Amino acid sequence: MEKVALISGASRGIGYETAFKFAEQGYRIAVMARDEHELIKLRDAAESKWGAEVLIVAGDLADSAYWKAAVETTVARWGRVDVLVNNAAWRTIETMKTIHLEDWERTVRICLTAPAFLAKYAAAVMAAQQDTGVIINISSVMSQRAGGYSPAYIACKGGMESLTYELATCYGRDRIRVVGVSPGNVQTAMSGDYQDAKGNNISKQLEAEMNEMTPLGRAASPREIAELVAWLASDQASFITGTTILADGGFSHNFNSYASKKLQFPRAF
Template sequence: MMKSEADNRQRVIIVTGACRGIGKAITETFVDNGDLVAMVSENKNELLKTAASVSNPNNVLVLDGDLAIDDFVDEIVEATYSKWGKIDVLINNAAWRTIETLNTISRENWEKTLKVCLTSPVFLSKMAAKKMKSGNRGGVIIHLSSVMANRAGGTSPAYIAAKGALLSLTYEMAALYGPSGIRVLAVCPGNVTTAMSSDFKDSKGSNISQLLVEEMEDMTPLQRSASPEEIAEGVFWLSSNKASFINGTSLDIDGGFAHNFNSYKSKKKQFPNEF
């Protein structure tokens, strides 16, 4: 017996990594639209804090647990469906990673990164797609990949492998689920102002995040980082009927970073009056 049902006008959304950064902004954007959101995170305290801060706390379901644990992943879709009777959109946003090279990464860190960033999105998508197909309503699955999937730095191998695999799986899932009216897409953010962009350290343990951010911003034509809200707006649009024929592809939201050749510091040396 379902505890409650969604209004026909309301969409039911699952967002992983929902308590901070991009995931929090995505949650807020959907709730502001009147949608119902199952918020997933392993940080229960932050999750409850975020849930209480959205424009309509009655429109969220809090699901706390570790995406590296198979049993918890299995529970997410069932708990959401039991609560609201349908699933319209799945946003695979959660991430976990270490900053180290392939020379030093442990098997434990490699496997946990792949569990959270790749395996859990795969099986959440599989289970969500079953619910979407059962109602003959179609749906949308969006994977948060990264520009780093195509522009690796050599310092986070498991994360890069997972983000690249998510792009390939976007195409695979779109081919499989498209005939059922389920669109599958990826979003590739550039540098975004979040906690995950502020934990870089040098060999002595000093935080060098600002230096790296400034370097990446100098490679970005818009000359700045994105806010989480800017990524959320792109995700929201892709999930809407306004993007109804967009399927099996990825959207870069990176200020032009991916297709820029060199830094603006270098450009200014060549053409000081033009850049």
């Protein structure tokens, strides 16, 4: 029986590569995003390369009706859901001193409430199948390493990790695993839109600064995160649930920059 994966935020970045990876593995994939044109390009690429069956479920995650409809549309097409990947995100880049309530609430709706209810609707289908199911929530290293900006996004990523533990506890006896993935710096469109006070893009400078703090000395590619997601969804990870896996190149557990280390130990670093 061919398995079915439902992936949010699939039009680009981690979501796109995750959808492509599942297609490579023979899954039928239902892909969610606002940009239907980008989803069509994903479908055409996956069909051409892998002969994959791809269902486009375009919509806005701020719309609560979309959450249930995405699951129902997938079930109507293929009769099941085996994997849900809650990847989509939205945020503004500003501090708590300036954020507006409307932006806070939209961020929470897309980044936390939508994943919770997508999980609720997908888990009901998974449990009824009398088979195993997997829900994977994409968090962020920023849930533990706050930068002082994007407060709603950071709060949601912390909430996403707590939600992961709650869902794993709730649905474990239904043979549904729930796992979080916490990426560090990843080369995506969302990591490339940082500006200074004058409107100049400073994303490259910020990336270089983070690389200085990362033992592997670089950002991840979206494909690297997708590989982890696909492995966590596989039977090889069958005893992993109720936890969040760090994929940050060592960033979280490093104390200072490599420039600082070289000042002390130039021969070592």
